[in-house]
Amino acid sequence: MSLSSITSIPPGALDLTGDAVRRRRALQRAMMDVLERAGFEELSPPTFEYEEVFRRAGGAEVAEKLIRFVDRDGRILALRYDFTSSMARVAATRFADGPRPLRLCYAGAVFRQEPERGGRPRETLQVGAELLGQGDLAADVEVVRLTLALAKAAGLQDFQLNLGHAGVLAGGLAALDENLRADVRRWIDRKDRGSLARALERAPAAARALHELPFVIGRREALEAAARAAPGAARAGLEHLLALDAALQPEERAHLVYDLGEVRGLDYYTGIHFELFVAGAGRAAGAGGRYDDLMGRFGRPMPAVGVSLDLDTLAEIPA
């Protein structure tokens, strides 16, 4: 064996030592304390599962990013892509007949295939929680509040939660034929107003709200203005966000920005969805939302809402 095969590590892998390890441990401990006090039970699923578990939960997008290998009997395994899939599997089997709601939490590494170019990490530390079996506003509020508490426990001050609702754009997008819908989603995702407007020239009237709704971003007033102008299909989602806003305390609201332009995960989320942004980090440090279709894919339909935070991103934020 050549020496280089033991001195180098694969792209996207990382050796952590000293303060880098201590900082992650401290963050993890502080956040798990918050989760435990909030009544969430820690669950430690396996590091690898049959790949079907992750594909079933996350669909085609996830299938592209699994790190797979072959078991002795020829079945395909995958390293843990996320915790939510495993939580759903356990909730649908072992806890199938237990009391509801279920409050589960986790901490550990997830593994994702990244494009070769960037040298992005393929292993990331996460802490997160799932609230299963409760589909009302109170559950959404609980998870949003929990996310804010976790951010505080991580020592963050300058952070914001960008919160949207999958229902707001769904009606308009459904009115488009498949090809145009893919284009429109891409322009919304890139925030390219000009290309979006040109694409929508061919769109039916029911999609007209897509001109403006994706660019609504702001506090409660922005939502109220959008709700006044929005078509019926979008209004239920906006009303839900307004009700959530009303349920929060002023110091919690200070961290919330309503943002109706996020189309990623729109095939996954069924209600609220959010991302955590922290000054000093170039990408989201956490994400969550409601995915009421998830448990049905594991044979036990029930509402589900959750959050996961990226401990590596949080640990690397300059103090």
Added chain:
Amino acid sequence: MTRLRVALPKGRLYEPAVARFRRAGIELRADPGRRLLIPSSDPRIEFLVVKPPDVPVYVESGAADLGVAGTDVLRETGADVLEPLELGFGFCRLVVATPADAPYPTLPGGVTPRVATKYPRLAREHFNAHGRPVDIVRVDGSVEVAPLLNLAHWIVDLVDTGGTLRANGLVERETILEVQAVVVANRASQKLKLEAYLDVMGRLETTA
């Protein structure tokens, strides 16, 4: 005060990009020269000048909040950035070109075509999409001489007027991508520095 850092590409897009920001009331304060960060007439905006393929790298990572990049570089790198505004300059095409007398789209005798390019990913995707197997040779410059030197049968490269191609005895065969300059933005900056972002974008849009 929220400060926005804008990455500008060296080379053909630099002057038109500077001119476009000037029309928006944002003037670079110094000649780039050796300075890394260049202040502007707007104290909230500073510039840095990097090689074109590095613009999406700076912006995706958040080292720069905004940038100017060609869609050729963006599609080749697959950078995960916002592309809020087409700038209406830097128009060109990414094309397949071959010597005027070369057979196309297949070579006789079952020879697998070698294609020299600075855009291996876009070239591979293009030939894959048409089910035509090729070998891609990645080069960093002087792509148009590759067929003359027997490095490759064909090339995939940017064409503006076509003068360079003609001078090297090459003809365009297919267009892979229509290219122009766009504004790119970091996804987190757009959210964390929303007001400053909307202000700059608004000024760029209204002074086209």
